[in-house]
Amino acid sequence: MTHKKETLLAHGGNQQGYHEKYTGAVNPPIYVSSTYHQQELHEFGPYDYSRSGNPTRDQLEATIAKLENGIAGFAFSSGMAAISSAFMLLETGDHIVISKDVYGGTFRFVTKLLAQFSIDHTFVDMTNIIEVEEAIQPNTKVIYIETPANPLLQITDIRAVVSLAKENDCFTYLDNTFMTPLYQQPLDLGVDIVLHSATKFLSGHSDIVAGLAVTKSEELAGRLKFVQNTYGAILGAKDCYQLLQGMKTLEPRFQKSASSAEKIASNLTELEGIEHVYYPGLKNHPGADIHASQSTSAGAVLSFTLHEQIDPEQFVSNMTIPVFAVSLGAVESILSHPATMSHAAMPPHEREARGISDRLFRLSVGVEDVNDLLADITNSLKASVKESISK
Numbered sequence: 010m011t012h013k014k015e016t017l018l019a020h021g022g023n024q025q026g027y028h029e030k031y032t033g034a035v036n037p038p039i040y041v042s043s044t045y046h047q048q049e050l051h052e053f054g055p056y057d058y059s060r061s062g063n064p065t066r067d068q069l070e071a072t073i074a075k076l077e078n079g080i081a082g083f084a085f086s087s088g089m090a091a092i093s094s095a096f097m098l099l100e101t102g103d104h105i106v107i108s109k110d111v112y113g114g115t116f117r118f119v120t121k122l123l124a125q126f127s128i129d130h131t132f133v134d135m136t137n138i139i140e141v142e143e144a145i146q147p148n149t150k151v152i153y154i155e156t157p158a159n160p161l162l163q164i165t166d167i168r169a170v171v172s173l174a175k176e177n178d179c180f181t182y183l184d185n186t187f188m189t190p191l192y193q194q195p196l197d198l199g200v201d202i203v204l205h206s207a208t209k210f211l212s213g214h215s216d217i218v219a220g221l222a223v224t225k226s227e228e229l230a231g232r233l234k235f236v237q238n239t240y241g242a243i244l245g246a247k248d249c250y251q252l253l254q255g256m257k258t259l260e261p262r263f264q265k266s267a268s269s270a271e272k273i274a275s276n277l278t279e280l281e282g283i284e285h286v287y288y289p290g291l292k293n294h295p296g297a298d299i300h301a302s303q304s305t306s307a308g309a310v311l312s313f314t315l316h317e318q319i320d321p322e323q324f325v326s327n328m329t330i331p332v333f334a335v336s337l338g339a340v341e342s343i344l345s346h347p348a349t350m351s352h353a354a355m356p357p358h359e360r361e362a363r364g365i366s367d368r369l370f371r372l373s374v375g376v377e378d379v380n381d382l383l384a385d386i387t388n389s390l391k392a393s394v395k396e397s398i399s400k
């Protein structure tokens with residue numbers, strides 16, 4: 010009998026071969042050991058050194074592999090460590106086609122670090138498949154997707170990009186942070202490597218920084234394992250445990266947050282102080298149909314631009330519930346200002362070209378009461394109308 014993924018998750022990924030055999034403890038043991046005793050000179054056990062393998066990390070890696078329908082998962086010390094380790098599969102002279110709407114840290118890695126090794130890139134509007142096709146060169150090895158993208162929730166047609174990549178003999182990587190494996194399974198659509206900032210929804214409590222990578226190709230699994238062990242940006246055993254604990258409640262947290270996000274998004278479209286709402290669950294959101302064809306949730310993150318009559322500084326100080334911070338995907342709602350936070354590393358002209366204005370805010374909806382959240386936003390808007398206009 011096959012169980013639903015949330016059933017597996019509720020048990021912390023416990024499955025045949027991973028149950029704690031000696032005491033029956035429902036939580037996995039945290040193996041705080043860097044090294045492992047070897048019984049005989051020529052007899053090696055399953056573990057020798059924790060950079061290469063750790064039983065607590067194994068349980069997390071097996072769980073994420075199963076959730077993404079992959080064959081192997083890899084846990085890293087951050088989402089950026091997972092993403093940069095995946096890019097370590099490239100060589101000097103290779104080329105990447107990458108969405109211009111990627112996470113700011115990925116933008117910085119590709120433009121500043123990969124460029125040092127003469128690995129070239131072309132930024133494209135991934136929502137425009139013709140632009141993607143035209144950017145592919147004979148040396149293109151990876152097409153890099155993030156969908157929904159940050160912070161305007163642009164939607165990429167995963168199937169269309171995968172089929173282009175296959176025709177041109179290149180890999181596809183996909184940052185699945187916003188959807189999690191419960192609501193979007195890119196490997197099933199032909200993507201080669203799925204990446205996560207597990208700092209966000211997977212852990213869910215703003216407590217740890219972690220990253221994950223999953224593949225269903227034996228060849229890529231071997232190469233990722235080699236990079237993980239060689240580059241060494243592994244996740245420690247205690248954080249692996251904490252991430253597994255957070256993941257147990259992923260489904261109820263995400264469901265509640267997503268249903269609140271949907272209600273908030275549709276309510277905001279009616280409010281005078283709001284100029285525009287970006288949310289894949291709104292019918293008029295560009296790519297909403299494509300998103301619905303490849304995901305089973307519109308997600309728990311929305312963005313909106315304030316009307317010019319609203320003072321953004323006042324708006325922030327008048328909000329009482331969400332924390333005003335970077336990051337997303339936690340039990341507490343998080344309000345962010347992309348222009349000065351996630352996209353601060355991007356030059357202003359690049360930012361403006363991408364539609365990230367100073368009046369744009371992103372809201373990661375938590376598990377608070379949705380009417381409390383709505384009232385908070387409405388009250389804050391009312392209290393933040395600019396003086397000159399209100400008089």
Ligand SMILES: *Cc1c(COP(=O)(O)O)cnc(C)c1O
Nearest residue numbers: 087088089112184186206208219
């Ligand atoms: C946060 C984030 C990252 C980076 O992950 P870290 O865990 O902060 O290193 C990558 N992609 C997306 C979409 C993110 O939100």
